[in-house]
Amino acid sequence: MTIEEVQEKLEKLRAEISYHDYRYYVLDNPVISDAQYDALMRELIKLEKQYPELITPDSPSMRVSGQPREGFTTLSHRLPMLSLANVMGEEELLDFDRRVRTSLLNEKIEYVVELKVDGLAVSLWYENGILERGATRGDGFTGEDITPNLKTIRSIPLRLQKPVPFLEVRGEAYMTKEIFLKLNQDRAEAGEPVFANPRNAAAGSLRQLDPSITASRKLNLFIYGLGDYKGTDFTTHAQSLNFLKEAGFPVSKDFRLFNDIKEVTEHCRRWEKQRFNLPYTIDGLVIKVNSLAQQKRLGATLKSPRWAIAYKFPAEQAQTEIKEIIIKVGRTGVLTPTAVLEPVRLAGTTVARATLHNEDIIKEKDIRVGDRVLVHKAGEIIPEVLEVLKTERRGTEEPFVMPAKCPVCQARVIRLAGEAATRCPNLTCPARQREGLIHFISRGAMDIAGLGQATIDNLLKAKLISDVADLYYLKFDDLVNLERMGPKSAQNLLAAIEKSKSNPLYRLVFAIGIIHVGERASRILAARFNTMECLMKSAFEELVVIPEIGPKIAASITAFFDLEQNRRLIAKLAQSGVKMGEKPPEKRVGALNLTPLLNKMFVVTGTLKNYTRDQVQEIIRKSGGKVTSSVSKNTDYILVGEEPGSKYTKALTLGIPVLREDEFLNLISSEIS
Numbered sequence: 001m002t003i004e005e006v007q008e009k010l011e012k013l014r015a016e017i018s019y020h021d022y023r024y025y026v027l028d029n030p031v032i033s034d035a036q037y038d039a040l041m042r043e044l045i046k047l048e049k050q051y052p053e054l055i056t057p058d059s060p061s062m063r064v065s066g067q068p069r070e071g072f073t074t075l076s077h078r079l080p081m082l083s084l085a086n087v088m089g090e091e092e093l094l095d096f097d098r099r100v101r102t103s104l105l106n107e108k109i110e111y112v113v114e115l116k117v118d119g120l121a122v123s124l125w126y127e128n129g130i131l132e133r134g135a136t137r138g139d140g141f142t143g144e145d146i147t148p149n150l151k152t153i154r155s156i157p158l159r160l161q162k163p164v165p166f167l168e169v170r171g172e173a174y175m176t177k178e179i180f181l182k183l184n185q186d187r188a189e190a191g192e193p194v195f196a197n198p199r200n201a202a203a204g205s206l207r208q209l210d211p212s213i214t215a216s217r218k219l220n221l222f223i224y225g226l227g228d229y230k231g232t233d234f235t236t237h238a239q240s241l242n243f244l245k246e247a248g249f250p251v252s253k254d255f256r257l258f259n260d261i262k263e264v265t266e267h268c269r270r271w272e273k274q275r276f277n278l279p280y281t282i283d284g285l286v287i288k289v290n291s292l293a294q295q296k297r298l299g300a301t302l303k304s305p306r307w308a309i310a311y312k313f314p315a316e317q318a319q320t321e322i323k324e325i326i327i328k329v330g331r332t333g334v335l336t337p338t339a340v341l342e343p344v345r346l347a348g349t350t351v352a353r354a355t356l357h358n359e360d361i362i363k364e365k366d367i368r369v370g371d372r373v374l375v376h377k378a379g380e381i382i383p384e385v386l387e388v389l390k391t392e393r394r395g396t397e398e399p400f401v402m403p404a405k406c407p408v409c410q411a412r413v414i415r416l417a418g419e420a421a422t423r424c425p426n427l428t429c430p431a432r433q434r435e436g437l438i439h440f441i442s443r444g445a446m447d448i449a450g451l452g453q454a455t456i457d458n459l460l461k462a463k464l465i466s467d468v469a470d471l472y473y474l475k476f477d478d479l480v481n482l483e484r485m486g487p488k489s490a491q492n493l494l495a496a497i498e499k500s501k502s503n504p505l506y507r508l509v510f511a512i513g514i515i516h517v518g519e520r521a522s523r524i525l526a527a528r529f530n531t532m533e534c535l536m537k538s539a540f541e542e543l544v545v546i547p548e549i550g551p552k553i554a555a556s557i558t559a560f561f562d563l564e565q566n567r568r569l570i571a572k573l574a575q576s577g578v579k580m581g582e583k584p585p586e587k588r589v590g591a592l593n594l595t596p597l598l599n600k601m602f603v604v605t606g607t608l609k610n611y612t613r614d615q616v617q618e619i620i621r622k623s624g625g626k627v628t629s630s631v632s633k634n635t636d637y638i639l640v641g642e643e644p645g646s647k648y649t650k651a652l653t654l655g656i657p658v659l660r661e662d663e664f665l666n667l668i669s670s671e672i673s
């Protein structure tokens with residue numbers, strides 16, 4: 001290819017990938033599969049590696065790039081980022097409308113009402129359609145430059161579909177409730193502090209010096225307005241929102257226009273209930289005067305515009321008492337202390353239980369049985385104790401002690417070093433088996449229609465099943481006599497179980513419940529290994545180099561398949577006819593003597609990002625290479641991390657090939673795939 005052809009090809013790939021990012025992350029309507037997308041991205045990265053001089057900052061490959069930084073630099077906003085004045089309730093909203101009307105001498109007014117997503121305000125700045133800078137609000141005049149972190153948010157366009165000479169947009173970065181809950185669950189298990197709400201989690205994720213951490217938090221964003229701009233013009237706010245949508249920005253579809261403040265108040269009241277159905281949290285609505293000319297006449301105070309107001313929902317918190325602390329045993333054996341509460345109304349439901357996460361959090365908050373506490377719903381879903389009302393203590397409250405034995409099977413519990421979770425190690429613990437079965441049949445997993453918790457409990461009670469594979473050996477006669485089951489539903493259930501046998505491999509990988517292996521990791525693993533057999537045989541070194549897998553997941557997978565009991569379970573599933581994936585017809589891994597590392601002499605210098613020195617030496621040795629401590633002319637490669645020492649300089653003088661960490665990863669992963 002000539003350089004012009006390469007350039008053209010790169011442009012085409014970038015445009016194609018950006019289009020699919022837009023379909024997936026903004027429109028929520030992808031038109032190609034994950035595998036097809038990954039193939040495009042791989043092609044782009046490969047070509048950019050060959051021609052690094054042709055890499056542009058708006059390339060989709062640059063979303064996560066660059067090294068962790070020392071600190072943040074500050075940036076001045078071209079126009080101050082004001083905040084909004086708040087109102088609570090209808091009366092105060094009507095007051096706002098009166099103020100606006102008086103200032104505008106009773107002219108006709110149109111309002112735009114938007115959702116007030118609960119996240120972090122950010123400003124994005126585009127020059128000639130290319131994202132140049134992104135900043136936090138800061139004090140409104142200067143914010144922090146968080147460009148690399150914002151680039152990891154896949155719904156943010158790196159290049160606009162409508163290039164204008166200059167455009168600054170403002171929006172709210174947020175974390176969905178689902179990602180927030182999962183993040184907190186992982187953090188609680190690892191003994192890290194949990195985030196109080198998705199807003200704190202989003203803010204904590206954006207203010208990371210290492211953008212790869214931000215990327216792993218999978219943030220999202222809505223753009224709600226313009227900052228400074230040149231080369232285009234608008235007469236109303238709604239018009240600017242439509243323009244932003246067409247330019248490729250994620251603009252919430254939930255904005256509405258009203259002529260009458262009464263309708264606005266009804267709309268607010270509707271959202272007060274409806275908000276719990278959203279996948280993210282909102283803490284109110286924002287009401288804005290639509291006409292930009294009117295906005296200008298209304299102006300702003302030092303802090304906030306007079307043409308907009310935040311209608312805030314009441315905080316959903318309640319006070320109640322902890323009656324008892326019980327222990328729930330999950331499918332991975334984690335013992336979760338749970339508070340039994342004096343039932344209390346909270347955010348639309350009656351709450352009688354609240355998770356206390358783990359022993360350390362109970363200690364830290366000093367939660368005792370008998371305490372009066374303040375509760376809320378984390379991510380609007382999981383009831384959680386916010387704090388103890390210590391002034392109401394009577395002296396009879398009892399501190400919590402983690403039991404030494406599993407309350408279900410009496411096995412001695414363990415707490416691993418570096419973890420906050422206490423676990424029941426017994427794989428046949430009835431509680432673990434029940435939760436494991438419920439996970440196995442659930443929607444993201446094997447998705448067996450018509451099989452719910454109640455039927456699982458009945459099947460367990462009747463001793464018809466004890467592990468997940470038993471489901472595939474059930475007969476019509478077993479089912480038909482169960483409680484609330486007739487011939488028709490028994491037949492339907494058998495058909496649904498049968499159908500699940502042909503599920504794609506990733507569902508099965510997810511369903512068997514390997515610790516830390518969620519849906520995404522399951523897809524990656526299934527795509528990489530194609531069959532359960534290959535996955536089972538995979539070594540730690542093979543797993544750890546797969547992008548997004550890493551040492552924690554890799555160790556968990558090998559530990560899972562090291563257990564004879566788990567291997568037997570897989571065999572029992574296969575025996576019943578559950579599909580275990582298929583090898584694709586194309587070439588497979590070569591024998592070990594084809595590996596690029598075989599008999600090669602390595603020297604390692606500097607600090608690596610993904611591995612300790614011991615881990616990387618182990619990988620090299622297991623792949624047939626050798627590691628020595630000093631550089632000589634016999635050295636084949638020098639693997640260089642951060643702050644390399646004098647070995648690096650010596651290698652350069654001897655002309656020894658230098659491998660950066662990512663190049664090394666590519667080398668070993670090409671051996672695996």
Ligand code: IVH
Pocket residue numbers: 081082083084085114115116117118119120121122171172224225286305308310
């Ligand atoms: S307009 C000058 N619209 O709420 C007015 N703000 O203090 C600028 N927010 O953190 C704000 N959703 O980031 C506006 N649809 C929306 C919003 C919104 C969330 C946030 C904003 C800021 C706070 C207002």
